[in-house]
Amino acid sequence: MADIEPWNEDRARAIIAADAARPGAALPILHALQAAFGCIPLAAETLVASALNITRAEVHGIVTFYHEFRRTPPGRHVLCVCRAEACQAVGGEAVADHVRAALDVDWHETTRDGAVTLEPVFCLGLCASGPSALLDGQPVGRLDTVRVDRMLETLA
Amino acid sequence: MTRVYVPRDAASLAVGADAVAAALANHAEIVRTGSRGLFWLEPMIEVETPAGRIAYGPVEAEDVPGLLAEGLLDGTARRLRLGVPEEIPFLARQTRLTFARCGIVDPLSLADYRAHGGLAGLDKARTIGPAATIETVLASGLRGRGGAGFPAGIKWKTVAEAPKNHDGDRKYIVCNADEGDSGTYADRMLMEGDPFSLIEGMAIAAFAVGASQGYVYTRSEYPQAIATFDKALAIARKAGLLGPDFDIEQRVGAGAYVCGEETSMLESLEGKRGQVRAKPPLPAHKGLFGCPTVINNLVTLATVPCILRDGAAAYQSIGMGRSRGTMPIQLAGNVRYGGLFEVGFGVTLGELVNDIGGGTRSGRPVRAVQVGGPLGAYFPPSLFDTPFDYEAFAVKDGLIGHGGVVVFDDTVDMAHQARFAMEFCAAESCGKCTPCRIGSVRGMETVDKILAGRNVDANLELLRDLCHTMKFGSLCALGGFIPYPVLSAMNYFPEDFKRGQRLAAE
Numbered sequence: 001m002a003d004i005e006p007w008n009e010d011r012a013r014a015i016i017a018a019d020a021a022r023p024g025a026a027l028p029i030l031h032a033l034q035a036a037f038g039c040i041p042l043a044a045e046t047l048v049a050s051a052l053n054i055t056r057a058e059v060h061g062i063v064t065f066y067h068e069f070r071r072t073p074p075g076r077h078v079l080c081v082c083r084a085e086a087c088q089a090v091g092g093e094a095v096a097d098h099v100r101a102a103l104d105v106d107w108h109e110t111t112r113d114g115a116v117t118l119e120p121v122f123c124l125g126l127c128a129s130g131p132s133a134l135l136d137g138q139p140v141g142r143l144d145t146v147r148v149d150r151m152l153e154t155l156a
Numbered sequence: 157m158t159r160v161y162v163p164r165d166a167a168s169l170a171v172g173a174d175a176v177a178a179a180l181a182n183h184a185e186i187v188r189t190g191s192r193g194l195f196w197l198e199p200m201i202e203v204e205t206p207a208g209r210i211a212y213g214p215v216e217a218e219d220v221p222g223l224l225a226e227g228l229l230d231g232t233a234r235r236l237r238l239g240v241p242e243e244i245p246f247l248a249r250q251t252r253l254t255f256a257r258c259g260i261v262d263p264l265s266l267a268d269y270r271a272h273g274g275l276a277g278l279d280k281a282r283t284i285g286p287a288a289t290i291e292t293v294l295a296s297g298l299r300g301r302g303g304a305g306f307p308a309g310i311k312w313k314t315v316a317e318a319p320k321n322h323d324g325d326r327k328y329i330v331c332n333a334d335e336g337d338s339g340t341y342a343d344r345m346l347m348e349g350d351p352f353s354l355i356e357g358m359a360i361a362a363f364a365v366g367a368s369q370g371y372v373y374t375r376s377e378y379p380q381a382i383a384t385f386d387k388a389l390a391i392a393r394k395a396g397l398l399g400p401d402f403d404i405e406q407r408v409g410a411g412a413y414v415c416g417e418e419t420s421m422l423e424s425l426e427g428k429r430g431q432v433r434a435k436p437p438l439p440a441h442k443g444l445f446g447c448p449t450v451i452n453n454l455v456t457l458a459t460v461p462c463i464l465r466d467g468a469a470a471y472q473s474i475g476m477g478r479s480r481g482t483m484p485i486q487l488a489g490n491v492r493y494g495g496l497f498e499v500g501f502g503v504t505l506g507e508l509v510n511d512i513g514g515g516t517r518s519g520r521p522v523r524a525v526q527v528g529g530p531l532g533a534y535f536p537p538s539l540f541d542t543p544f545d546y547e548a549f550a551v552k553d554g555l556i557g558h559g560g561v562v563v564f565d566d567t568v569d570m571a572h573q574a575r576f577a578m579e580f581c582a583a584e585s586c587g588k589c590t591p592c593r594i595g596s597v598r599g600m601e602t603v604d605k606i607l608a609g610r611n612v613d614a615n616l617e618l619l620r621d622l623c624h625t626m627k628f629g630s631l632c633a634l635g636g637f638i639p640y641p642v643l644s645a646m647n648y649f650p651e652d653f654k655r656g657q658r659l660a661a662e
Contacts, residue, residue: 023445024407026427031376031408052427065429065586066410068376080377084338085526085576086562089489090517122413122530122580124377125341127560128195128487128494129167137379141170 004038004073011036012044013051020051026062030069038073074117075110077155079103080134083120086127091144095131096120098145102152115155158229159204160184163259165191165348166380167341173199175217183224190349192259193496194246196517202241205231211238246493249512251474253482254459255342255498258349264387266395269352275397277461281360289364290316293460295468297480301342302332302416302453303528303557303633305479305546308460311450314440316365318448327367328449329358330425330439331457333374333381334409334416337529339488339560343454345496347374347381350458351388355397355404357457360464361450362402370404371444372454373421375411382408413530413584417632418451420586431586432632453558455484476502479545487513489526489562499544506540509563520565524573524649528557530580531637533644534570554640570649571656575603577641581634592635595626599642606653609660616646616653 126132129141200213210231226233294309335343419433443449479501492514533554581596623639630636
């Protein structure tokens, strides 16, 4: 994962200002904020609202509508495991159960050492190469328990 | 140095293509391409020899030293040798129009694109003018490849004729690349393997309807596609293919499946919650920022260049009934030969699953096939004579959707799949209409009761009634189509819904 910056209001204002003039700027701004800070802190909502001339409630509504926007920073690695039908058909649920047990976390949780955040994802477009996952943005396919263990060993 | 083509499609990267490229780097000139779409053979590499390309696969990095010693670079190594790629039966049986270049060209080389027939469609459009361009798309019979199957030419004509509501209003081309259906990856493959075909298709659409701005809405789950397409946009801008008259911007979604619905996508592009809009007004009249907007699926737009280049008649001559041309069908799930199979409409589901797909990967009997994504029906083998055609699937209470075919073997529990459909709908509902927002939650609870053996017959009837309400009362296809997987599971696999009852009785 790219390094996550600590929350900094001036930095947030600069990020927001860079995209604020784009038509329908909310999503690009929120993506940019999350890329910098790892999440969309509540404090950022007020800044976005004021830059886009909409209410804070509206910004809150947008942030909470989309599954991908986080309220707290993730762990050092983010593992997204596919739970959709094509992966289910090749044992995806067993692989997902194995991942949860191996990491001792449930969906959306981060391991106690802060190494890995586990997220469910509904389809990565790797549907003939399943079960599949995305580890820090890198696709992984044909997963089984052995490959999962090998993958998790590399994470610190 | 011998040239070796190594794919960088996400599905190839997922099984080690980067390591293969690294192992070959000091021995050959590596060209990274998209994938041919034969995913059980990935990483599939191709060596350029005087006799043409010779394919090898699946190649792992550990195989490379041995293969090099055996004569990989002149195509004589025997191990993992697949021969001439076009002669591999899975490819030889296809009619590749939309995917003609995918896996062959360097996706970020405009020269390659042009050398393989690219930009001829745009040149043709500019020669014949906007009206004749729309006529060509109409005459080709091209219908929306996102699933709804609406004729693309009629949509374009409506936007071309739509008055601008205010002075200074623009018209927009929006490409739906929010490919959320499980079992589909055609959009992703094209963005990674032949992005200029989409840019050319959107440029043709813009020229035809008088649009000045395009947006491609790509799902965030496709980081490789996003990166490749942004690079392609920069190259196209530098080459003058995009500019002040028409430019394209890529916008990235944020994990909401419903944003693949066209009006929800417009809301999202406008920077709002992705909540569905009531229609009318149609997006063609009042779409993005209230302006006339063409929204087409990525495959629809990327097919337009070859239609313009080769003429409407050539495209129209392929297919069956009112489904004209080719469909990139995506074989997925528990299938032996999984991959992209572009073919004229009319191939039967049985041919796809058994002959082309080779049955299941597990070797067990096929029990069910879900066609058209999470909103598509589960078909049993008794319906395998159904031809791949918009109308033929509709008659059997199914849909072809975006062309995904997910195969399940006999270990699948269809009541569990019905529950998943409701769970998925509950998680992804935008919340605007009651049948979808509340119906999906109640549906999930009702399946749970059935699975637990509580009042099974009454609850099955209730579930059927609920599906009826959702089908006819929902605002969009999410709540409206989720009954397809649920009802098909109940109709064709009733025994799976009685298990709880039997357990409760024992």
